[in-house]
Amino acid sequence: MSGPSPVRRLLRRLASTPDELEASELREGSAASGCTPVGQCRRGQLVSVSGRLRTVVYPPRTTAPNLEADLYDGSDVVTLVWLGRRSIAGIEPGRALTVSGRVAVRDDRKVIYNPYYELEPPR
Known part of the structure; x- marks a missing residue:
């Protein structure tokens, strides 16, 4: 089978919240890459992970x-830390x-330093 029918996909999109749709889109994009x-x-x-930046913290x-x-890639969040940088x-x-x-x-959160x-x- 090639997956859900077009009607079923449409119904799923109509019944999903915007956050669920974003997560699904990000997961598909990550898998495709x-x-x-x-x-x-x-x-x-x-x-190698692919996703969208949710927050950026600029240090004082x-x-x-x-x-x-x-x-955020639709499955979880990883914190990216660039040491010695105030902005990029x-x-x-x-x-x-x-x-x-x-x-x-770090503190039970996934982190990648200087990625x-x-x-x-x-878009």
Whole structure:
């Protein structure tokens, strides 16, 4: 079988919330790009993940420069931390990107420090 019928897909879209539709779209995009779903990433694993930035935290001038952003791929969230940076052009909420790096765990949250990243074209 090739999947659900067009009518069933339409009914599912009509019955879904906007958050569910976004999560589904992000999961499909991540799978199409060949990236690992964040929900399957484990500590110490070298991964490539793709998703959309939900939040970006710009540090105040009085603290150490560490730019943090939460990347959501429809399955889970990973926090991206760029050490020694206060801002990066293109790293902004709502931006889609693909990142690569080693997964760490900090305060029971998945984190990738100083990830290699590729910005996706804006929609």
